[in-house]
Amino acid sequence: MMHQTIRSGSPTLSDDRDAHLRLDGLTKRYGDSVAVAALDLAVPKGELVALLGPSGCGKTTTLRMVAGLIKPTDGRIVVASQDITQVPTYRRDMGLVFQSYALFPHMTVAKNVAFGLEMRSLPKPEIERRVKEALAMVRLEALAERKPRELSGGQQQRVALARALVIRPSILLLDEPLSNLDAKLRDEMRNEIRDIQQSLGITAVFVTHDQVEALSMCDKVVVMRGGKLEQMGTPVEVYEHPATPFVASFVGRTNRLEGIAQGDGRVAIGSMAVQVPGRPGGKVEIMIRPHRMKLVDVGSGEDAASEGVNRLAGSLTRVTFVGDLLQYHVDVDGTEIVVEAASDHGRGFRKVGAPVAVLWRVEDTMVFGRGA
Amino acid sequence: MTAIAAPSVPAMPRLALGRTGTATLLLLPIAIINAIGFILPVLNLARMSFNEALAGGGVREAFTLANWTGLFGDTFYVELIVNSITVSLGITLATLVVSYPIALYLHRSSGRWRTFLTVLVISPLLTSAVVRTYGWIALLADQGPIVSTIAAMGFSPPRLMFNTTGVIIGLTEILMPYMILSLLAGFGRLDPRVEEAAMTLGAPPARTFWRVILPLTLPGIALGCLLCFVLAVSSFITPKLLGGGRVFLLATEIYDQAIVTLNWPLAATLSMLVLIIFGAALAAYARVLRAID
Amino acid sequence: MEANETSVPMKIVVAVLFLFLLAPVILVVPISFSGEQILSFPPESWSLRWYAALADNPKMISAFWTSLMLGAIVTLISLAVAIPAAYVIVRMRTMGSTFLYNLFTAPLLLPTIVLGLAILIVFASIGFLGTFTGLVIGHLVITLPYALRVLATTLGNLNLSCEEAASTLGGRPLTVFRRVTLPMMAPGIVAATALCFLVSFDEVVITLFLTGPRLTTLPVELFHHVESRADPLVASVSVLLILLTLAVVMIVDRTVGLSKTFVK
Numbered sequence: 007m008m009h010q011t012i013r014s015g016s017p018t019l020s021d022d023r024d025a026h027l028r029l030d031g032l033t034k035r036y037g038d039s040v041a042v043a044a045l046d047l048a049v050p051k052g053e054l055v056a057l058l059g060p061s062g063c064g065k066t067t068t069l070r071m072v073a074g075l076i077k078p079t080d081g082r083i084v085v086a087s088q089d090i091t092q093v094p095t096y097r098r099d100m101g102l103v104f105q106s107y108a109l110f111p112h113m114t115v116a117k118n119v120a121f122g123l124e125m126r127s128l129p130k131p132e133i134e135r136r137v138k139e140a141l142a143m144v145r146l147e148a149l150a151e152r153k154p155r156e157l158s159g160g161q162q163q164r165v166a167l168a169r170a171l172v173i174r175p176s177i178l179l180l181d182e183p184l185s186n187l188d189a190k191l192r193d194e195m196r197n198e199i200r201d202i203q204q205s206l207g208i209t210a211v212f213v214t215h216d217q218v219e220a221l222s223m224c225d226k227v228v229v230m231r232g233g234k235l236e237q238m239g240t241p242v243e244v245y246e247h248p249a250t251p252f253v254a255s256f257v258g259r260t261n262r263l264e265g266i267a268q269g270d271g272r273v274a275i276g277s278m279a280v281q282v283p284g285r286p287g288g289k290v291e292i293m294i295r296p297h298r299m300k301l302v303d304v305g306s307g308e309d310a311a312s313e314g315v316n317r318l319a320g321s322l323t324r325v326t327f328v329g330d331l332l333q334y335h336v337d338v339d340g341t342e343i344v345v346e347a348a349s350d351h352g353r354g355f356r357k358v359g360a361p362v363a364v365l366w367r368v369e370d371t372m373v374f375g376r377g378a
Numbered sequence: 379m380t381a382i383a384a385p386s387v388p389a390m391p392r393l394a395l396g397r398t399g400t401a402t403l404l405l406l407p408i409a410i411i412n413a414i415g416f417i418l419p420v421l422n423l424a425r426m427s428f429n430e431a432l433a434g435g436g437v438r439e440a441f442t443l444a445n446w447t448g449l450f451g452d453t454f455y456v457e458l459i460v461n462s463i464t465v466s467l468g469i470t471l472a473t474l475v476v477s478y479p480i481a482l483y484l485h486r487s488s489g490r491w492r493t494f495l496t497v498l499v500i501s502p503l504l505t506s507a508v509v510r511t512y513g514w515i516a517l518l519a520d521q522g523p524i525v526s527t528i529a530a531m532g533f534s535p536p537r538l539m540f541n542t543t544g545v546i547i548g549l550t551e552i553l554m555p556y557m558i559l560s561l562l563a564g565f566g567r568l569d570p571r572v573e574e575a576a577m578t579l580g581a582p583p584a585r586t587f588w589r590v591i592l593p594l595t596l597p598g599i600a601l602g603c604l605l606c607f608v609l610a611v612s613s614f615i616t617p618k619l620l621g622g623g624r625v626f627l628l629a630t631e632i633y634d635q636a637i638v639t640l641n642w643p644l645a646a647t648l649s650m651l652v653l654i655i656f657g658a659a660l661a662a663y664a665r666v667l668r669a670i671d
Numbered sequence: 672m673e674a675n676e677t678s679v680p681m682k683i684v685v686a687v688l689f690l691f692l693l694a695p696v697i698l699v700v701p702i703s704f705s706g707e708q709i710l711s712f713p714p715e716s717w718s719l720r721w722y723a724a725l726a727d728n729p730k731m732i733s734a735f736w737t738s739l740m741l742g743a744i745v746t747l748i749s750l751a752v753a754i755p756a757a758y759v760i761v762r763m764r765t766m767g768s769t770f771l772y773n774l775f776t777a778p779l780l781l782p783t784i785v786l787g788l789a790i791l792i793v794f795a796s797i798g799f800l801g802t803f804t805g806l807v808i809g810h811l812v813i814t815l816p817y818a819l820r821v822l823a824t825t826l827g828n829l830n831l832s833c834e835e836a837a838s839t840l841g842g843r844p845l846t847v848f849r850r851v852t853l854p855m856m857a858p859g860i861v862a863a864t865a866l867c868f869l870v871s872f873d874e875v876v877i878t879l880f881l882t883g884p885r886l887t888t889l890p891v892e893l894f895h896h897v898e899s900r901a902d903p904l905v906a907s908v909s910v911l912l913i914l915l916t917l918a919v920v921m922i923v924d925r926t927v928g929l930s931k932t933f934v935k
Contacts, residue, residue, distance in 0.1 A: 075835050095838040096847075102839040108832035112854040121850075122840030166836075173840060401763050404755035408775055408815060411752065415812035416778045419789035426792060476688050483677060483685045498689065504916045505696050506873045508893045509909040513695025515901060516702055516712045523712055554692050612782030614876050619897050629784045636788050636880070646792070649785040656782070 025084075026051035026209045027072070027177055032081035034067050034233075041067045043233040044081065049177075049226070054203050054210045056220035059230035060256065065213045068230075069179050072211065074098045085176055096125070101170030105182040107162045109154035115141070115165050116150040122173035140172035143202060160191045167199065171206065178203065178210040184219060196223055217257045221245060229253045251291050251374045260293040261343045264376070273373070276339045280316040281368040289376040296346040298370040301334045304361040316371065318343070318364045322356055336364055426646035435640030445647040462628040463655065465542060466610035472550040473557045473606045474599065480554075481561035481598075482591075485568060503555045507615040514548040514620060515539065540622030548620045553609055557602040564598015596670045604663040608656050628652055696913065703906035710901040721907040731908060734892035741803070741888060742872040745810040749867040750860065752811075753818035758848070760819075761826040762834075772823065776816040783876035786812065791880040801883020809881045810874055814867040821866060825859025826852075858926065865923045869916065 025048035034042040042064040049055045057065035070076040072083055074095035083091045090098055101122075110118050119140050123133040141147045144164035154162055163183060170178060183199070184192045200223045203210050214220050220227045221241040229236040229244060229252075237249040248254035255262070265275035269287040272279050282292065302308040304319060320338035327349060334345040334356070343364055356362070430440040449455045484495050502510060517524055518538040529535040538544050568591065576590045577583075614629040621630065628648060635645035677685075698712060706716030725731060756775065760768045778786060790809050791800070799805030833855065837847040853860075875890040882891050889912075893905055 073835075073839050075838075095835075096841050096843050098839070099841075100839050102836065104832045104836060106830060106832050108830060108836040110833055110837070110851055110855075112857070121837065121842070125841035125846065169836075169840065179839075397763065401759045404759045405771065407752040408756040408819070411808065411811050411815060412775055412778075414793070415790060415808050416781075416786075419786070419793040420781070422793055423785070423789040476691060479681065479685050480688050480692070483681070486677065495689075498693065501920075502692060502696055504869055504873075504920060505913060506875065506890050506893070506909075508875055508890055508897060509699060509905070509912060510695045512893075512897050512905050512909065513698045515897065516698055516710055516906075517694060519710065519712075519901070521711055551691060551695065608782070612784050614784045615894065619894070629782070632784050632788060633879070636791060642788075642792055645788055649788055652782060652785055 024050045026086060027211070028082075028084040029068070029072075030082040030084065032068065032071060032083065033079045034064070034071060034076060035079045040233050042071070042078075045230075045233075045235055047228060047235065047238070049209055049211065051209050052207045053225040054200065054212060054223060055226045055228060056212045056214055056224035057228050057230055058214055058217060058220040058257070059236075060215060062232075063230040064233035065215075065230050066181060067233075069102075069181055069211060069213045072177070073100050073102050073179055099173070099176045100179055101173060101175035101177070102179040103163075103166045103170045103181065103183045105185055107154075107166040107186075109162055109165055109169070111154055114151050114153060115146065115157070118154065118165055119169045119172050122169065126173065136172055140168040143171070144168045144198075159187050160195060163187065163195060164198075167202070171202070171208070176209070178208050180210065180212045182213055182215070184214075185216070192219075199223065221257070227257075229256060231256075248293075248372065251293065254293045254372055254374075259296050259344070259346075260372075261296060261299070263292040263294075263338075263341060263343075265290055265292060267373070275318075278318055278339070280318065280371070281314075282371045282373045283369055284373065286373050286375060291374045291376055293372040293374070294366055294370060296333070296344045299343070299345040299364050299366045301336070301345045301347065301356075302363050302365060303356070304363050309363050309365075314368050316366050316368055320362060320364065322358055322360050322362045324358060325356060334362075336362060338364065423646050423649055426643055427650045429643045429646075431641045431643040435642075437642055445643050448644075449647055449651070458626050458628065458631060459651065461626070462611060465546065465627065466607050469546055469549045469553065469610040470603050470606045472546060473553045474603060476550065477554050477557035477561060477602065478599075481558045481565065482595075484558070485562060485565045499555050499558050502552075507552060508619070510552055511548055511616045511619045514544070514551070514616075518544050518547065518620070539620060540624050542621075542625055544620040545617045545625050545627075548616045549610055549613055552613070552616055553606045556605050556609060560602035560605050561595065561598040564601050565595055568594045597667065600663055600666045600670065604659055607659050611655055611659075612652055628655075699906040699909040699913070702903050703910045705903040705906070707903065710903055710906075714903070721903045724904055725907045725911075728904070730887075731889070731892055731904075734887050734889045737803075737886065738872055738889040741806055741810065742868045745807055745814055745871040746864055746867040748807065748811060749814045749818040750863060753815055753822050753863065754853075754856075754860070757819055757822035757826050758852070761823050762831075762852075772819070775819050778812050779816045783813070783874075787877040787880040790877060794881065800881060801886050803886060805881050806878065806886070806888070809877050810871045813874065813877065814870050817866050817870055818863040821863040822856065822859050825856050825862075829855050861923060861926045865919050869919060872915075 027047075027049040029045050029047040032042055032045040032047075033040070045064070045068060057068060059065050067076060071078050074090075074093065078091060081091070082089055085098075110121065113121070116137050119137045120133050123136060128136075137150075138147065141150055144167055146161060146164055146168065149157060149161065154165065157165065163186075166183070180199070184195055187195060196219060212220070212224060221244075224241065226238060227241050227244045228238045231252050237244055237253045239247075239249075244253060244257055248257060251262075254260050263275050263280075265273040265280075267273045267282070267286040267288055267290045268279075269285060271281055271283075271285050273282050273286075273290055273292060275292070280292065282290075300308075301322075309317075318338045320336040320343065322334060323337045323342070324335040326333040326335070330349060332347050332349045334347070336343045336345060345364055426437070427445055428441050428443070430438040430442055430444065432438055449459075480499070484492060484499070487495060516522060519525070520535070520537070520539070522538075525535045525538060536543075538547065572590060572594065576586045581589065612629050613627075614633060617625055617627045618630050618633070621627070628651065632645050632648045632652070635641045635648065702710065702712055702714065703721055704717050704719065705711070705714035706718035706720060707714050760772050781789075787809075790812065794800050794805050794809070799808065829852070834847050834851055837851040838844070842850065873890060874888075875894055878888050878891050879894065882888060887895075889908070893908060897905055
């Protein structure tokens with residue numbers, strides 16, 4: 007089914023001996039519905055791993071099982087070679103940052119951060135010192151005596167982070183921590199979380215539905231769908247060599263075409279034919295990223311077929327200006343294809359209805375079998 | 379988080395009790411009080427209505443319908459029941475009429491003024507019914523301000539106390555807060571813009587009221603009427619004090635039979651009758667709600 | 672609302688109706704300063720004699736202390752019983768949570784005259800009549816549903832993730848409850864306290880069935896007093912009661928806000 011010349015890394019690493027966190031066949035069923043289905047996963051020490059997927063894919067359920075907030079139906083959770091599946095949350099030593107921050111509203115910032123240390127019955131001076139340290143790390147020393155409701159969203163987020171990290175957890179768990187922040191703050195916090203995670207060398211699992219977050223922050227990306235693992239790999243692997251059509255369309259934008267592979271590296275799409283890498287056969291799906299395509303006027307100097315380049319002819323139906331990009335919508339035999347080009351001072355608009363051709367390199371074509 | 383915990387996963391390994399055990403333990407006190415203060419007494423009361431009353435306050439275990447047949451065979455009781463229901467209906471209607479303008483005004487006001495008025499509406503609820511009835515005794519007494527004013531205007535002074543009139547006036551006021559709060563709860567659907575829309579379409583205020591406001595507030599009216607009716611049928615303090623022993627209603631009769639005559643089977647039967655009337659009122663309310671929708 | 676300017680006649684009607692609603696409560700204040708022997712309004716002379724009479728009335732005073740003690744004890748027990756019950760029903764979500772909630776709040780659906788009689792008959796057979804224990808249990812039957820309702824609503828509105836955060840930080844279940852859940856429930860607990868106390872302190876009908884010649888509460892004593900004679904003594908007691916209620920309400924308003932507590 008999968009046809010890729012470059013494998014996207016082995017989908018599971020459960021035999022990896024360096025793994026700090028390992029999930030073995032982790033399963034959660036609610037009655038008849040399966041939230042997480044026999045998930046195998048290994049997270050090496052010190053890495054930041056994203057669980058990426060649409061809502062309902064089981065990523066949050068997985069995270070909550072790791073934290074001990076949900077009891078798995080089946081499977082094991084292993085941290086540093088110890089099976090913790092049966093260990094209650096409060097003895098798991100996990101730092102969890104919630105989407106809603108979940109700061110204690112009746113405690114000051116300092117008290118919030120101190121909570122986990124007090125639970126560990128550390129001596130008072132030690133608690134004070136570490137709270138100070140943790141607040142300094144997230145640059146909130148000045149707000150130590152404030153109540154959470156007096157802080158902005160970004161500040162609350164940092165307190166939540168400090169509170170989770172101050173206990174020096176064996177794993178840092180982040181549950182959509184940035185989704186309640188506005189776009190600008192989100193970018194800032196992204197870098198801040200990544201910097202802190204790397205400087206502490208802490209193993210972290212990051213749940214998100216935002217592919218940009220997953221790709222930009224994480225060492226590995228785990229794409230999930232319907233409770234199952236679709237692909238695990240580095241951000242580049244997942245983006246450039248998606249293992250399944252779902253990964254291709256969920257991570258980044260894609261154009262999708264259906265055709266019949268001839269077995270000789272050519273795929274017939276309606277009356278046209280394109281070249282693809284490898285020699286697949288049968289019904290296939292072809293995917294091409296919009297920014298890997300080029301739009302040219304039919305018959306112009308650029309419109310020259312050459313070796314290793316595919317060409318499809320169509321007509322331009324719409325041009326959308328989205329600031330840094332121009333999106334050309336092209337009708338190719340009834341299928342809409344989107345081509346993206348960097349917008350250059352608003353230049354590059356073309357006349358709608360004009361005959362155009364779409365060009366892309368054969369190596370940029372992703373092919374997936376569609377079964378019989 | 380439902381009860382799907384796998385059998386192999388004990389919820390609290392350190393606690394011998396387990397989840398269900400803990401839950402049961404924590405619910406035990408409220409369950410015991412509920413059982414001995416509510417379930418047991420109510421079941422026992424239902425049973426009591428089939429027992430036989432003996433002279434001098436005795437009760438004989440039996441299974442007889444005598445209390446029930448006696449009730450409907452005795453014109454005093456038939457009249458008492460009919461009277462209770464009609465008086466309660468009258469009180470409900472009166473309460474609705476005097477509460478509606480306040481509720482509507484409150485619904486349209488906002489901010490601190492609204493808070494203040496809401497407090498005014500609630501405050502009588504926090505005052506003992508005995509105190510409020512006492513206030514009405516002072517107001518409605520033969521030498522009281524209302525009767526004297528009417529007399530001073532040259533009319534023959536009416537009797538407003540120790541009769542049904544007094545009970546209706548007193549209970550109407552006592553039940554007003556319930557009615558106002560129910561109406562307000564039901565006014566949620568009444569958007570001021572709907573009224574504006576009706577007016578811009580050329581409806582004069584009176585027609586706007588009948589055609590737009592009233593229909594939209596029917597659910598609140600139904601709720602308020604249900605609540606006030608059941609409270610009126612079962613009210614005891616005000617009829618007892620303002621009726622001065624001369625107004626016979628279901629609740630006062632239950633008390634007299636239980637405490638004075640010591641006929642518990644009859645008191646129990648009357649109590650069951652009150653519950654049956656409650657049930658009927660609730661059924662009527664459900665029908666009205668369905669008719670509105 | 673500016674858009675629907677209420678007309679002047681309508682305003683007058685509303686004002687008169689408010690007067691009707693508040694008249695009996697307001698009236699007891701001047702009556703309590705009456706100098707007359709019997710209940711009359713307006714009084715022809717003014718004095719503090721009825722407050723003095725109250726101070727000399729051992730029955731009223733002892734009934735007041737009984738009510739105060741009863742209210743305090745009933746409130747404490749209500750909280751101690753309803754907080755764990757609310758926690759189990761809302762948080763632990765065992766089988767039949769909804770059923771249990773409905774069952775435990777069901778006493779509010781019964782008229783107090785029926786409930787009072789029902790309790791009277793059972794308590795007569797187990798010797799609880801005219802005892803303080805009997806009164807406490809009788810009051811708990813109606814304060815517990817109020818407490819449970821307020822506390823369950825409060826708990827249901829709390830963000831569960833705070834408690835989860837506390838447990839990931841190492842808090843054991845009981846510690847999490849004590850350090851996080853309970854403090855976050857504080858507004859609901861204040862409201863439940865006030866409600867339970869006022870309900871118990873004002874309760875007449877059920878109490879009428881349960882009191883005896885030696886043990887009586889203030890509302891019951893007032894009831895019997897009004898039943899037997901009409902003098903301004905009740906007014907002076909009423910004024911003190913209203914002041915007490917006002918104090919409780921103001922405490923609630925200061926801590927959690929009144930409309931949140933009583934209007935839903």
